[in-house]
Amino acid sequence: MAARLALYVNEEETVEAAGGTLSIRGLCKSxxxxxxxxxxxxxxxxxxxxxxxxxxVGPSGCGKSTLLRLIVGLDSDYAGEILLDGARITAPSxxxxxxxxxxxxxxxxxxDENIALALLNHDYPKAEKERxxxxxxxxxxxxxxxxxRPHQLSGGMAQRAAIARALVNEPxxxxxxxxLGALDALTRVYLQKELQRIWMExxxxxxxxxxxxxxxxxxxxxxxxxxxHPGRIKRSIKIPLPHPRDRASSPLQDIREEILNELTAxxxxxxxxxxxxxx
Amino acid sequence: MSTQSIAFSAWxxxxxxxxxxxxxxxxxxxxxxxxQVCRTGFFPEQILVSPGVVLETFRELWVSGELQEHxxxxxxxxxxxxxxxxxxxxxxxxxxGLSKTVERLFSPFFNAIRQVPSIxxxxxxxxxxxxxxxxxIVIVLKAAxxxxxxxxxxxxxxxxxxxxxxxxxxxxxxxxxxxKLVLPSTVPPILTGMRLSLTRAWIVLVAAELLAADSxxxxxxxxxxxMFRIDVVMVGVIxxxxxxxxxxxxxxxxxxHLVRWNT
Numbered sequence: 001m002a003a004r005l006a007l008y009v010n011e012e013e014t015v016e017a018a019g020g021t022l023s024i025r026g027l028c029k030s031x032x033x034x035x036x037x038x039x040x041x042x043x044x045x046x047x048x049x050x051x052x053x054x055x056x057v058g059p060s061g062c063g064k065s066t067l068l069r070l071i072v073g074l075d076s077d078y079a080g081e082i083l084l085d086g087a088r089i090t091a092p093s094x095x096x097x098x099x100x101x102x103x104x105x106x107x108x109x110x111x112d113e114n115i116a117l118a119l120l121n122h123d124y125p126k127a128e129k130e131r132x133x134x135x136x137x138x139x140x141x142x143x144x145x146x147x148x149r150p151h152q153l154s155g156g157m158a159q160r161a162a163i164a165r166a167l168v169n170e171p172x173x174x175x176x177x178x179x180l181g182a183l184d185a186l187t188r189v190y191l192q193k194e195l196q197r198i199w200m201e202x203x204x205x206x207x208x209x210x211x212x213x214x215x216x217x218x219x220x221x222x223x224x225x226x227x228x229h230p231g232r233i234k235r236s237i238k239i240p241l242p243h244p245r246d247r248a249s250s251p252l253q254d255i256r257e258e259i260l261n262e263l264t265a266x267x268x269x270x271x272x273x274x275x276x277x278x279x
Numbered sequence: 280m281s282t283q284s285i286a287f288s289a290w291x292x293x294x295x296x297x298x299x300x301x302x303x304x305x306x307x308x309x310x311x312x313x314x315q316v317c318r319t320g321f322f323p324e325q326i327l328v329s330p331g332v333v334l335e336t337f338r339e340l341w342v343s344g345e346l347q348e349h350x351x352x353x354x355x356x357x358x359x360x361x362x363x364x365x366x367x368x369x370x371x372x373x374x375x376g377l378s379k380t381v382e383r384l385f386s387p388f389f390n391a392i393r394q395v396p397s398i399x400x401x402x403x404x405x406x407x408x409x410x411x412x413x414x415x416i417v418i419v420l421k422a423a424x425x426x427x428x429x430x431x432x433x434x435x436x437x438x439x440x441x442x443x444x445x446x447x448x449x450x451x452x453x454x455x456x457x458x459k460l461v462l463p464s465t466v467p468p469i470l471t472g473m474r475l476s477l478t479r480a481w482i483v484l485v486a487a488e489l490l491a492a493d494s495x496x497x498x499x500x501x502x503x504x505x506m507f508r509i510d511v512v513m514v515g516v517i518x519x520x521x522x523x524x525x526x527x528x529x530x531x532x533x534x535x536h537l538v539r540w541n542t
Contacts, residue, residue, distance in 0.1 A: 074444055092448045104445050108463040117459060121450045169449075 019050030020084065020095075020172030020205035022071065027080035029066060030230075039230035040066050044080070046224065046233065050172075051203040055220035057213055057259065063231025064209040068175045071207065072098045084173065094121060097166030098175040101182055103158035105150040105165075112137065112146040115165045122169070136164040139198060156187035160194065167202065176208035180215065189247075192218055196244055213263070217256045218247055225262055235262065328510045333517070336510040345499075350518065353484060353495040356412070360419025361480050365473055368424040372431025372469075393429070397422040397483040401490060410491040415484060422483040423476040430472020434465035467538040474530035481523050496522075 027044035030037045040063040048054050056064045069075050071082060073092040082089045084096070097118075105114045112133050119129045137143055140160040150158055159179060166174055176195075180188045192215055199206055199219075210216050216223050220239060227234040239255060246252070310330060316322070317329035340346035375382045375389070400421060408414040438461060446460050488497025496515050503511030 072448060074447060092450055094450060096448075098448055100441070100444075102441065104441050106442060106445075106459065106463070109459070117445075117451070118449045120455045120459070121452060 020048075021050050021086075022046070022048040022173060022205065022207075023081075023083045024071075025081040025083070027067075027070070027078060027082060029063065029070065029075075029078045041070075041078075042230040042232045044231075044233055048205060048207065048222075050205055052221045053199055053206045053219055054208070054222045054224060055216035056207065056209045056224045056226060057211070057216050057263065058226030058231075058234075059228045059263065061231070062226040062228035064226055065177055066231070068098065068177050068207065068209055071173070072096050072175050094118075094169045095172045096175065097169060097171035097173070098177065099159070099162050099166045099179040101178040103150065103155075103162040105153075105158055105161055107150050109149075110146065111142065111148050111150070111153070111161050114150070114161060115168050118165045118168050132168055136168045137161075139167070139201070140164045140194070154187075155183050156191055159183065159191065163195070163198070167198070167204070171204065173205045173207065176206060176210075178209055178211065181211060188212075188215070193244075195219060200243055213256050213259050214247070217252050217259065218245055223255075223259060225259060325507055325509060328513060332510050333513045336508075337514045340511070340514060346514070346518075349494055349496050349499045350522075353488065353497070354522075356415045356495065357419055357477075357481055357484050360416040360484070361423045361477055363416070364420040364423025364476065364480065365427050367420070368427030368472075368476070369431045369469060371424075372428040372433075373435050375428075376432045376435025389428070393425050397479070398486055401487055405491055415487050415492065415495075418487045419480045419484050422480040426476035426479060427469065427472045430469050430475075431465070434468040434472075437468070438464050467534065470530070470534045470537065474527060474534065477530060478523055478527050481519075481526060485519050 024044050024046040027041055027046075028039070029041040030039045032038075044067065056067065058064050066075075070078050071089065073089050073096065076090045089096075105111070106117070109117070115133050115136060116129060119132065122129070124132070134143075134146075137146060140163055142157060142160055142164065145153065145157065150161075153161065163179070179195075180191050183191065195206075196219055208216070208219065217239060223237045223239065224233055225235040225237065226232065237255060237259065239252075241249070241251060313330055317327060337346070371385075371389075375385060397418060401418060404414050404418055404421075408417055442460055442464070446456050451459065484495075485497040485500075488495035489501050490497075492498040492501075496519055500512045500515035500519075503509070503515065
């Protein structure tokens with residue numbers, strides 16, 4: 001038993017030491033659509049240092065969600081290299097967690113069971129699993145709702161539960177695919193603060209895809225601006241401001257304006273025109 | 280307890296009573312009309328017997344043990360054919376849902392046969408299996424098989440891709456994948472399919488017994504008809520209805536208690 005425990009301690013240490021350096025080299029991804037190849041991502045170069053918060057913004061169809069799916073390992077059909085601490089990513093692994101736009105909690109399981117789901121592939125003792133589940137429920141401020149079923153939770157609570165589920169494995173990288181996109185404005189602002197607090201507490205590398213430029217500059221150490229058709233990185237902006245940040249501070253507002261200008265300056269392509277007309 | 284909450288629970292109790300009463304409303308109205316029509320003497324007694332006579336016949340058949348024998352025989356056939364049909368249906372449906380090859384091989388044939396009413400198979404089955412037990416069990420099996428196979432196929436196809444991705448991300452070991460995702464998302468629709476097929480199988484069985492049987496509720500009704508015992512026929516009709524109703528309600532109850540998160 002003591003030996004087993006020692007093993008876990010070691011493992012945790014190595015996780016902390018490894019940190020989570022992500023490097024993407026010459027990444028290309030294309031789909032076969034009928035008889036032609038459609039390029040979704042073209043020549044992506046990206047380096048993310050451990051503990052950084054990186055936000056990816058860009059128009060619809062720029063492949064930002066595809067990029068996250070590749071990093072998490074749900075799709076291994078790509079050209080180029082995605083390396084996490086030097087190892088090529090080919091399949092999902094517990095050192096990468098993901099939060100989707102919809103919470104994806106299983107409706108037939110209670111909140112604590114849903115979070116424990118992420119630990120099923122670990123062989124920790126039962127008590128250790130319970131301790132972790134309780135710890136992460138506390139981290140996202142859901143203590144007292146352990147026995148609730150997903151349909152009894154509000155959208156914000158369900159999304160917090162999804163964050164806890166993604167973090168309970170203590171992954172090296174947390175991927176966030178528009179996690180706050182479907183929430184109302186107030187809940188979104190609240191969860192942005194929560195996310196910032198959690199990130200500052202845990203210092204896990206986070207990569208977040210978002211449509212909301214304000215959210216991106218509020219949270220990110222670095223903003224990756226992407227362009228569509230084919231999806232590529234247009235620009236990378238570092239934001240060397242300390243956390244926690246003041247949403248209304250003028251440097252932040254300036255960067256926000258700059259990125260918004262950058263995103264709206266590109267001549268609208270046919271599908272964007274359509275979108276504009278629909279609105 | 281405050282007066283308000285007492286008033287509330289009294290109101291709730293009344294609500295429950297009302298729901299119970301509603302359940303009995305239509306049978307009681309029908310019974311009343313039946314009574315009244317009999318009293319007018321408009322129809323000869325060989326065609327329309329009064330509820331009292333039917334009740335008396337029911338009692339006689341029960342005391343002699345004849346009714347239990349017929350009912351037992353029918354329920355035995357139903358149970359055997361249903362269990363076989365469900366096992367085969369789930370196997371086939373899951374197979375079609377999981378494997379593209381199995382789907383391509385069997386789906387057109389499956390969908391064509393599905394359109395033929397079970398009763399249309401009775402003459403053919405009698406030719407193949409004779410008029411003995413095998414034929415009745417096979418016809419029940421056939422009636423049970425298709426709704427369950429279809430439900431199982433749809434259920435497997437309908438496992439949400441969103442949840443499959445979650446399972447992949449957390450690398451759920453196979454046995455957990457089955458117990459935490461596959462079963463919870465497929466069992467409810469399959470149960471609904473089973474409920475459908477149970478009531479259908481019951482209808483088809485009684486029809487088959489009407490045509491060719493030496494025992495069973497259907498045969499009892501057919502014998503009654505031949506001997507101008509319309510009261511025996513009525514007992515059979517009512518009992519068939521009651522059994523079907525109880526089977527359906529029982530399945531609904533099981534469904535509700537197994538699928539509690541869907542509320």
